[in-house]
Amino acid sequence: xxxxxxxxxxxxxxxxxxxxxxxxxxxxxxxxxxxxxxxxxxxxxxxxxxxxxxxxxxxxxxxxxxxxxxxxxxxxxxxxxxxxxxxxxxxxxxxxxxxxxxxxxxxxxxxxxxxxxxxxxxxxxxxxxxxxxxxxxxxxxxxxxxxxxxxxxxxxxxxxxxxxxxxxxxxxxxxxxxxxxxxxxxxxxxxxxxxxxxxxxxxxxxxxxxxxxxxxxxxxxxxxxxxxxxxxxxxxxxxxxxxxxxxxxxxxxxxxxxxxxxxxxxxxxxxxxxxxxxxxxxxxxxxxxxxxxxxxxxxxxxxxxxxxxxxxxxxxxxxxxxxxxxxxxxxxxxxxxxxxxxxxxxxxxxxxxxxxxxxxxxxxxxxxxxxxxxxxxxxxxxxxxxxxxxxxxxxxxxxxxxxxxxxxxxxxxxxxxxxxxxxxxxxxxxxxxxxxxxxxxxxxxxxxxxxxxxxxxxxxxxxxxxxxxxxxxxxxxxxxxxxxxxxxxxxxxxxxxxxxxxxxxxxxxxxxxxxxxxxxxxxxxxxxxxxxxxx
Numbered sequence: 127x128x129x130x131x132x133x134x135x136x137x138x139x140x141x142x143x144x145x146x147x148x149x150x151x152x153x154x155x156x157x158x159x160x161x162x163x164x165x166x167x168x169x170x171x172x173x174x175x176x177x178x179x180x181x182x183x184x185x186x187x188x189x190x191x192x193x194x195x196x197x198x199x200x201x202x203x204x205x206x207x208x209x210x211x212x213x214x215x216x217x218x219x220x221x222x223x224x225x226x227x228x229x230x231x232x233x234x235x236x237x238x239x240x241x242x243x244x245x246x247x248x249x250x251x252x253x254x255x256x257x258x259x260x261x262x263x264x265x266x267x268x269x270x271x272x273x274x275x276x277x278x279x280x281x282x283x284x285x286x287x288x289x290x291x292x293x294x295x296x297x298x299x300x301x302x303x304x305x306x307x308x309x310x311x312x313x314x315x316x317x318x319x320x321x322x323x324x325x326x327x328x329x330x331x332x333x334x335x336x337x338x339x340x341x342x343x344x345x346x347x348x349x350x351x352x353x354x355x356x357x358x359x360x361x362x363x364x365x366x367x368x369x370x371x372x373x374x375x376x377x378x379x380x381x382x383x384x385x386x387x388x389x390x391x392x393x394x395x396x397x398x399x400x401x402x403x404x405x406x407x408x409x410x411x412x413x414x415x416x417x418x419x420x421x422x423x424x425x426x427x428x429x430x431x432x433x434x435x436x437x438x439x440x441x442x443x444x445x446x447x448x449x450x451x452x453x454x455x456x457x458x459x460x461x462x463x464x465x466x467x468x469x470x471x472x473x474x475x476x477x478x479x480x481x482x483x484x485x486x487x488x489x490x491x492x493x494x495x496x497x498x499x500x501x502x503x504x505x506x507x508x509x510x511x512x513x514x515x516x517x518x519x520x521x522x523x524x525x526x527x528x529x530x531x532x533x534x535x536x537x538x539x540x541x542x543x544x545x546x547x548x549x550x551x552x553x554x555x556x557x558x559x560x561x562x563x564x565x566x567x568x569x570x571x572x573x574x575x576x577x578x579x580x581x582x583x584x585x586x587x588x589x590x591x592x593x594x595x596x597x598x599x600x601x602x603x604x605x606x607x608x609x610x611x612x613x614x615x616x617x618x619x620x621x622x623x624x625x626x627x628x629x630x631x632x633x634x635x636x637x638x639x640x641x642x643x644x645x646x647x648x649x650x651x652x653x654x655x656x657x658x659x660x661x
Contacts, residue, residue: 148413152406152476154297155168155300156402156476157478157480159310159324160398160479161476164312166248167313170252170401171252171259175266214271217268218264218267225260225264228263238383248390258324269288269340272342272343273339276343292334299327303324373523377526377527381533388541403492404550407489407492410464410472422453430442439577442576443577446576447584449508451587451646462602463602463628468490468491468494469491469494472489473616473618473621505569513572525567528563529560532563539556540556590640590643590645594643594648598633598635598639
């Protein structure tokens with residue numbers, strides 16, 4: 127537990143700064159271009175390279191590449207050095223080709239991911255932005271492989287801190303747009319130069335991020351030598367293992383395409399209620415998982431892979447149980463706070479410039495619904511890593527396919543039932559229900575694989591965490607009621623008061639109650655923080 131806490135703390139610190147600068151980035155984005163037509167076009171173009179990377183690389187990294195690098199380090203005579211060089215070479219060449227093809231296919235990609243009519247302002251602006259943003263594919267992919275190599279060497283700092291540089295570059299770009307462009311959020315007034323600034327500036331952030339990771343690789347003694355001897359690249363083994371992961375990513379991306387199409391249609395029906403509110407709320411929803419969950423998972427997967435390779439199933443169960451309890455000890459109160467404080471969170475972040483307070487409140491309403499999904503989503507992701515540690519990439523495809531199918535059915539159902547102004551909230555609700563059901567299925571299958579996951583122990587621990595978090599939820603509700611009913615409204619200052627009372631004091635209250643209830647994971651966190659403060 128202490129080793130996991132130390133590794134997770136290093137990553138969480140970098141991720142926290144990354145997410146804070148990410149907050150600043152989205153604040154400046156909403157201030158500069160808003161969440162209406164221009165904001166929707168930018169967010170649609172921005173989402174596409176990440177979708178392609180998910181399809182080609184990022185899913186395979188966690189499920190296939192990291193375990194294969196670990197095995198190469200354990201069994202190759204050079205400690206896996208040549209294999210890592212081949213992997214980086216192949217990734218760079220392949221992603222450069224993909225980036226070039228994607229730029230030419232930008233109109234088709236925008237047509238796939240939105241409900242917009244070719245020739246409309248939203249469509250044409252999104253296509254032009256996509257052509258400026260899609261070249262980042264090559265740099266992001268190379269940086270992701272470099273980060274995976276660093277993680278297998280237990281070097282977690284650079285992969286978690288490099289996105290900070292990316293965010294700072296993009297913040298500067300949007301500030302420059304807000305200062306020097308007179309178009310603001312008017313999609314009909316933006317020039318080609320304005321779009322080039324937004325698109326190429328976004329790509330420049332990814333270039334800087336990749337450069338940081340390459341420098342970090344050199345500092346740990348990794349000397350890159352291009353290697354094109356594909357016979358020794360184990361592509362066949364990677365392909366056999368990765369084909370199922372790619373299948374899983376394809377399924378999830380089909381679900382994402384449906385989401386963006388429904389959201390873009392809702393934005394056409396009600397301005398400011400489309401892709402941008404969905405994207406910005408989803409980014410905030412992912413913040414707790416990104417800070418806490420990703421940090422724990424990144425440290426957990428290599429150790430679980432080693433334990434599986436050495437036949438230590440008991441250590442796999444122990445690692446998983448510790449990870450679930452550690453993540454949920456903070457996810458549980460945060461999920462309740464998101465459900466209560468959604469608008470109070472989004473108004474100070476997004477209620478400025480081109481974005482009105484009403485627009486920001488709607489983003490907060492979507493975030494409230496996403497709060498339901500936080501714990502199921504985190505547990506679902508942890509369960510997938512159990513299968514990946516066994517080299518099993520097939521089972522997650524079926525679990526993911528089932529989850530995505532349920533999500534798709536619910537999205538279409540809620541979209542038909544709800545008025546357009548609530549359509550994006552319906553997308554968030556479908557997501558929450560689908561991942562709750564998906565986590566149940568994944569748990570049953572993973573428990574069979576490792577001969578039990580300690581469900582009773584974990585269930586009791588989660589029950590105690592929710593009980594400890596109830597006073598926090600009550601305090602947050604009281605703060606919201608006082609401000610909305612007595613002070614009359616969630617403006618900037620009032621939202622900060624609600625956050626300080628319901629969020630800040632609420633979390634301290636949770637830590638105090640959980641400490642008195644002797645929840646071990648919270649006690650470990652409190653002890654670690656107290657020790658650092660004492661020093």
